[in-house]
Amino acid sequence: MTTPVLEIERLRKRFGGVIAVDDVSLRLEAGRIYGLIGPNGSGKTTLFNCITGVERRDGGRVRVSGERVDGLRPWEIAQKGVGRTFQVIRVFPELSALENLLVVTRGHLGGARTRALELLRFVKLEGLRDEYAGNLSYGQQKLLEFVRVLMRDPTLILLDEPAAGVNRTLLNDLLDAVRQLRDRGKTILLVEHDMKVVMGLCETVFVLDHGEKIAEGAPGIIQTDERVIEAYFGR
Numbered sequence: 668m669t670t671p672v673l674e675i676e677r678l679r680k681r682f683g684g685v686i687a688v689d690d691v692s693l694r695l696e697a698g699r700i701y702g703l704i705g706p707n708g709s710g711k712t713t714l715f716n717c718i719t720g721v722e723r724r725d726g727g728r729v730r731v732s733g734e735r736v737d738g739l740r741p742w743e744i745a746q747k748g749v750g751r752t753f754q755v756i757r758v759f760p761e762l763s764a765l766e767n768l769l770v771v772t773r774g775h776l777g778g779a780r781t782r783a784l785e786l787l788r789f790v791k792l793e794g795l796r797d798e799y800a801g802n803l804s805y806g807q808q809k810l811l812e813f814v815r816v817l818m819r820d821p822t823l824i825l826l827d828e829p830a831a832g833v834n835r836t837l838l839n840d841l842l843d844a845v846r847q848l849r850d851r852g853k854t855i856l857l858v859e860h861d862m863k864v865v866m867g868l869c870e871t872v873f874v875l876d877h878g879e880k881i882a883e884g885a886p887g888i889i890q891t892d893e894r895v896i897e898a899y900f901g902r
């Protein structure tokens with residue numbers, strides 16, 4: 668068996684009386700697209716926060732390409748090849764689209780500029796490179812945030828609701844981009860409420876409910892799983 672890109676063992680996080688992530692275990696193999704779904708408040712974002720070191724976990728282990736990362740600081744985990752977007756957009760509105768990509772780089776600016784321009788082209792935003800990010804549409808800002816994550820060439824990419832509020836054309840650009848990354852060997856884990864996106868994109872889906880992983884499998888199978896249906900519609 669090959670070393671998983673991400674391996675989580677019995678991860679646990681509580682906020683006071685709320686167990687936001689309840690002994691969740693999962694493993695992600697290289698070059699695949701995974702979905703993480705579940706009703707509002709089921710712990711999806713908290714799981715991302717624990718993987719990336721934004722929240723301190725209460726228990727469990729996280730390994731990236733075989734190496735323990737739980738306990739490391741967020742920037743150290745980023746250096747191990749983990750990139751993520753946030754549910755709430757975090758672009759710098761008063762910087763241009765291009766500058767938004769350059770702010771995350773260190774060192775040789777010429778190389779970074781070339782890469783940034785390539786990435787803007789990748790999501791068809793090259794024509795807007797000098798526009799203030801704040802003037803871009805919501806969907807364009809989400810694409811910009813997505814490619815900013817790619818500036819450091821992460822091996823594992825965590826996307827928190829990338830499609831929410833994005834119009835159909837931009838959504839197709841985003842989905843194409845995600846598939847191309849997968850084809851280049853990247854591993855993607857995305858949180859998404861739009862079931863059409865999840866079903867069309869993901870090879871394996873994990874389902875959370877009240878912080879617990881209640882199902883895992885191919886999207887078609889997940890859709891007919893009784894616990895999943897109950898979690899979504901049974902209350």
Ligand SMILES: Nc1ncnc2c1ncn2[C@@H]1O[C@H](COP(=O)(O)OP(=O)(O)OP(=O)(O)O)[C@@H](O)[C@H]1O
Nearest residue numbers: 682685687705706707708709710711712713714754
């Ligand atoms: N910083 C925090 N302090 C206290 N409770 C929190 C905090 N962050 C999350 N929670 C709680 O943890 C639980 C899981 O929240 P989380 O944001 O991870 O859910 P989610 O699945 O991402 O939901 P959504 O689909 O609405 O984004 C919820 O009960 C939430 O209220």
Ligand SMILES: [Mg+2]
Nearest residue numbers: 711712713754
């Ligand atoms: Mg969330």
